[in-house]
Amino acid sequence: MTVIIFAQSEFLNDVRALEVEPTSGGAGVREALLAVLPGGGDIQALQFYIEDSDDEHAIEKLTEIPEGLRVHAHRLKGIDVNVRYAGRDVRRTFRPSATLQRVKGWAVRELGIAASDAAELMLQVSGTAQRPDPDTHIGALVKFPNRTLCLDLVPSTRVNG
Numbered sequence: 001m002t003v004i005i006f007a008q009s010e011f012l013n014d015v016r017a018l019e020v021e022p023t024s025g026g027a028g029v030r031e032a033l034l035a036v037l038p039g040g041g042d043i044q045a046l047q048f049y050i051e052d053s054d055d056e057h058a059i060e061k062l063t064e065i066p067e068g069l070r071v072h073a074h075r076l077k078g079i080d081v082n083v084r085y086a087g088r089d090v091r092r093t094f095r096p097s098a099t100l101q102r103v104k105g106w107a108v109r110e111l112g113i114a115a116s117d118a119a120e121l122m123l124q125v126s127g128t129a130q131r132p133d134p135d136t137h138i139g140a141l142v143k144f145p146n147r148t149l150c151l152d153l154v155p156s157t158r159v160n161g
Helices: 025-036 100-111
Strands: 003-009 016-020 047-050 070-074 079-085 088-094 121-125 148-155
Touching: 003 025, 016 025, 025 047, 025 070, 079 100, 088 100, 100 121, 100 148
Parallel strands: 003 070, 079 148
Antiparallel strands: 003 016, 047 070, 079 088, 121 148
């Protein structure tokens, strides 16, 4: 019996669902992810991360793979994130597997935005109209050798009707 895991990477345009043996451990996760990535380049230089984990060795520690595990493969260990709001900005380095939801939560706390106001805000890639889903890994938005991501906290789209 296999389990489904979900993968994101700087090399993938969208989330990929992968089947792995639950007892294959970190090696099984790496193998399944490498099988769907395009060949060539710096594939061997990839780092593998578990979603929202700061432990860069978390994949190696896996003995049993849980259903629905979310992983990320990237050539960088850290991405410098700058979040701007109302003329102020905050900066921090995150693992590529950090979700936009986690980044927003951190930025809201750092900027002292009330929870009621934060509920009406979302992250947008600076200089674009791109508003990725909250579960998007920041590493999917940054391609090596770039290591920075600038985001704006903007009002959420309101639907009247």
